[in-house]
Amino acid sequence: MKKIDYYVYILCGVLLLLTAAQNAMADAAAGKAIYDEAACGSCHGPAGAGDGPAAMALDPKPRSFSEGTFKYDTDGDGKSGTDADLLNIIKNGSEKYGGAATMPGRTDIPDSEIQALIAYIRTLKN
Numbered sequence: 001m002k003k004i005d006y007y008v009y010i011l012c013g014v015l016l017l018l019t020a021a022q023n024a025m026a027d028a029a030a031g032k033a034i035y036d037e038a039a040c041g042s043c044h045g046p047a048g049a050g051d052g053p054a055a056m057a058l059d060p061k062p063r064s065f066s067e068g069t070f071k072y073d074t075d076g077d078g079k080s081g082t083d084a085d086l087l088n089i090i091k092n093g094s095e096k097y098g099g100a101a102t103m104p105g106r107t108d109i110p111d112s113e114i115q116a117l118i119a120y121i122r123t124l125k126n
């Protein structure tokens with residue numbers, strides 16, 4: 001292989017990584033806008049620390065996204081808090097999976113926007 005080929009491969013690799021990082025960032029930015037619009041922060045807090053104005057009155061408490069740990073394994077794959085689990089919880093609420101009725105399901109939010117919400121929530125881990 002010629003030396004120039006290596007450079008081309010490396011350049012392509014770097015470009016691919018940059019594009020992937022940029023997509024993730026764009027998703028998270030869109031997710032923040034949806035988070036604010038859907039008022040997730042009223043319970044989960046403006047920055048996701050689980051300290052929204054309604055949180056005081058709730059038991060169990062809304063999840064703090066700063067901790068980055070999740071409870072529900074909605075698809076029974078033995079792992080809680082996968083993207084699929086978070087999608088199910090945000091869409092259907094946690095009562096459906098044996099939890100509190102105070103985590104309301106949002107079937108009105110399209111899956112693509114829920115994916116963006118999840119990308120945003122993942123950035124809130126400390």
Ligand code: HEC
Nearest residue numbers: 038040043060061062063070071072089094099100102103
């Ligand atoms: C009325 C208050 C309230 C609102 C509004 C709310 N949540 Fe929650 N959320 C909760 C509570 C309470 C829990 C904990 C439920 C439990 O443990 O059973 C929770 C849990 C969660 C979890 C963690 C699930 C797990 O497996 O640990 C996620 C993710 C989540 N909410 C996302 C969202 C998103 C995104 C929104 C906005 C679209 C939202 N929530 C709006 C109260 C709320």
